[in-house]
Amino acid sequence: xxxxxxxxxxxxxxxxSSAAMxxxxxxxxxxxxxxxxxxxxxxxxxxxxRQIIDAQQAGLAERDxxxxxxxxxxxxxxFGTAKNIDANAISREVSFQPDAGFQAILIGKDGGVKLRExxxxxxxxxxxxxxxxPMRARERK
Numbered sequence: 388x389x390x391x392x393x394x395x396x397x398x399x400x401x402x403x404s405s406a407a408m409x410x411x412x413x414x415x416x417x418x419x420x421x422x423x424x425x426x427x428x429x430x431x432x433x434x435x436x437r438q439i440i441d442a443q444q445a446g447l448a449e450r451d452x453x454x455x456x457x458x459x460x461x462x463x464x465x466f467g468t469a470k471n472i473d474a475n476a477i478s479r480e481v482s483f484q485p486d487a488g489f490q491a492i493l494i495g496k497d498g499g500v501k502l503r504e505x506x507x508x509x510x511x512x513x514x515x516x517x518x519x520x521p522m523r524a525r526e527r528k
Contacts, residue, residue: 410473412480412494415453419467420501420517421494422508424456425483428463432489436507440466443510450517451496451526457483496522 415421422440426433433456440447440454444466447454453467455477462474477483481492481500493502493516502508502516517523 409476410471411476412498414470415494415496416498417496419451419453420496422452422454422513423477423481423490423492423494424454424465425458425478425487425490425492426456427458428456430489432505432507436489436491437465439507439510439513443514446510446514450514450523459485493517495520 412421424433424436426436447466453469454465455469455472456463456465457474457478460474462472462477464472481494483490483492487505489505489507491502491504491506491508492500493508493513495501501520502513518527
């Protein structure tokens with residue numbers, strides 16, 4: 388019986404919940420929405436997405452956003468604040484496939500994936516999605 392319990396604990400730990408990953412997404416849960424951009428700094432789609440982000444700083448702040456760019460094991464904080472960002476932990480948490488090319492993934496305050504896109508996301512699409520969320524509706528009241 389002890390062996391089964393120990394094996395279950397080991398399997399649970401190996402599965403890696405976000406709460407167990409320092410530098411992972413758990414630091415943002417219930418506080419921030421996270422837009423993760425998987426791209427190299429010279430990727431054309433990333434550069435387009437970056438223009439959109441740079442032009443919408445007030446909208447990002449109003450919606451409690453953090454924007455992170457991940458390129459392999461490197462992470463860059465594009466907008467917002469974070470204590471520690473572990474690119475590998477975040478990549479595992481959102482099941483990023485390295486061969487996928489550019490990818491934008493929006494994580495809600497509840498920690499769930501709300502959007503996964505391979506093209507640049509317009510401010511209308513991004514903010515429209517966020518503003519349609521029940522939690523955002525409560526925040527606006």
